[in-house]
Amino acid sequence: MGRTPCCDKKGLKKGPWTPEEDELLVTYIKKHGHGSWRSLPKLAGLLRCGKSCRLRWTNYLRPDIKRGPFTLEEEKLVIQLHAILGNRWAAIASQLPGRTDNEIKNLWNTHLKKRLLCMGIDPQTHKPMAPCGTAIKAPASPTTRHMAQWESARLEAEARLSRESELFHTPFPKKPESDQFLRIWNSEAGEAFRKFKPQDIKTVGQSPISQASSSTKYGSFSATTADTSPHLAGSFATENNQNYETEGRSCRLHPLHVMDGSSSSSSDLEDSTDNTLQLLLDFPVNNDMSFLEDNVEYYATSACQQQSPLSASCEAFRNF
DNA sequence: AAAGGACCCAACCGCGTGACA
DNA sequence: GTGTCACGCGGTTGGGTCCTT
Numbered sequence: 001m002g003r004t005p006c007c008d009k010k011g012l013k014k015g016p017w018t019p020e021e022d023e024l025l026v027t028y029i030k031k032h033g034h035g036s037w038r039s040l041p042k043l044a045g046l047l048r049c050g051k052s053c054r055l056r057w058t059n060y061l062r063p064d065i066k067r068g069p070f071t072l073e074e075e076k077l078v079i080q081l082h083a084i085l086g087n088r089w090a091a092i093a094s095q096l097p098g099r100t101d102n103e104i105k106n107l108w109n110t111h112l113k114k115r116l117l118c119m120g121i122d123p124q125t126h127k128p129m130a131p132c133g134t135a136i137k138a139p140a141s142p143t144t145r146h147m148a149q150w151e152s153a154r155l156e157a158e159a160r161l162s163r164e165s166e167l168f169h170t171p172f173p174k175k176p177e178s179d180q181f182l183r184i185w186n187s188e189a190g191e192a193f194r195k196f197k198p199q200d201i202k203t204v205g206q207s208p209i210s211q212a213s214s215s216t217k218y219g220s221f222s223a224t225t226a227d228t229s230p231h232l233a234g235s236f237a238t239e240n241n242q243n244y245e246t247e248g249r250s251c252r253l254h255p256l257h258v259m260d261g262s263s264s265s266s267s268d269l270e271d272s273t274d275n276t277l278q279l280l281l282d283f284p285v286n287n288d289m290s291f292l293e294d295n296v297e298y299y300a301t302s303a304c305q306q307q308s309p310l311s312a313s314c315e316a317f318r319n320f
Numbered sequence: 321a322a323a324g325g326a327c328c329c330a331a332c333c334g335c336g337t338g339a340c341a
Numbered sequence: 342g343t344g345t346c347a348c349g350c351g352g353t354t355g356g357g358t359c360c361t362t
Contacts, residue, residue, distance in 0.1 A: 016330070016356085038347065054348080055331065090350060105351075106329050327359070333352085340346080 013047045017056050021046055025053055026061055059102045066098025070107055078104055079112060083126040 013021075028044035034057065035043075037050035046053060059065075070078070074096055081092045089101035089108075096104065113123040122129045 014332075036347080051333095051348085052331075058349095059330070087351065101350075102330075109352095110328060323362090325359105325361080328357085330354105330356095332354075334350105335352100336348105336350085338346105338348090341344090 011047065012041075012049050012052075014052070017060075021048065022056070022061055025056060029057060029061075055102075059100045064098055065100065070099075074099070075107070075112060078107060079116070079126075082108065082112075082123075086124075 017025075024044050024046055028040065032043070034040055034054070037054045040046075040050055040053050041048045044053070048056075077096060078092060081095055085091050087105075087108075089105045093099050093101040093104050108123075116123045116126075120129050121127070
């Protein structure tokens with residue numbers, strides 16, 4: 001299957017957008033929504049391809065775009081998320097309201113990458129670099145990998161929900177971040193977790209995560225998580241066990257919390273899988289997600305306070 | 321003040337993939 | 342099952358701006 005051109009480029013304008021073009025695009029989208037990007041330029045009276053219009057809108061003209069320099073908190077968050085997700089800018093951007101993937105990509109390539117290098121941190125591995133300039137190689141523990149995969153899948157799902165709810169007619173409400181987690185919880189991923197039974201692992205061999213993600217466009221994730229998710233669920237719940245208070249008080253649930261794979265061996269995880277998975281299944285299912293309300297702040301601070309694979313980047317960044 | 325290098329960032333390019341006929 | 346369309350994503354580019362000499 002050959003790649004099809006995004007549009008017939010004959011007579012189409014390229015290069016910087018003029019204020020007049022911006023005005024045409026904004027006016028049209030405000031009135032009709034973007035609909036099909038391919039047909040939008042013609043309908044809006046623009047001599048641009050749909051792709052160009054989409055990029056201009058998503059990266060610049062969207063009313064919820066947050067302009068101006070990144071704050072220190074945002075930069076820290078980008079570094080932390082990059083340690084988990086790598087160069088998956090869209091997934092990272094989904095965690096920074098008002099910031100675009102392009103903006104974050106530029107921030108990373110122009111500022112953060114260099115800053116980490118200057119501090120002796122490998123920007124790809126987020127580990128201290130050996131004197132020769134290469135990162136000190138330490139094999140990621142299964143726990144680390146599993147949590148990273150879970151975090152990736154979670155962020156992907158969240159990004160998708162975010163996109164779905166980002167129809168123009170909605171006035172871009174400023175929702176508390178916890179609402180996003182509530183949406184996740186109510187989404188297919190959360191649904192799968194709520195319905196998941198331990199025996200499913202044995203009989204089906206597929207995790208709730210992979211079940212949930214298999215129906216999404218992010219199926220490529222499910223292929224990965226399917227192999228590992230029993231461990232993932234174990235590690236997820238194991239850590240949760242350390243922070244979950246059953247008396248109805250607040251509890252922490254955050255993957256970054258468990259990024260230190262050295263804290264538990266894989267055999268420990270195997271042994272505790274039944275108990276911990278049960279704990280996971282015992283999670284509140286009545287939409288009481290108050291325990292996640294401090295999640296965002298947790299993102300911004302937790303990895304820096306703990307010994308995690310992120311701690312090298314965070315520590316160096318904090319002291320920069 | 322001028323020249324040239326460094327930096328920044330908006331925009332483009334090409335690929336991967338889901339949806340659909 | 343296959344081909345096409347449409348879209349989103351990550352990588353790259355190039356022109357404008359800033360900084361240094």
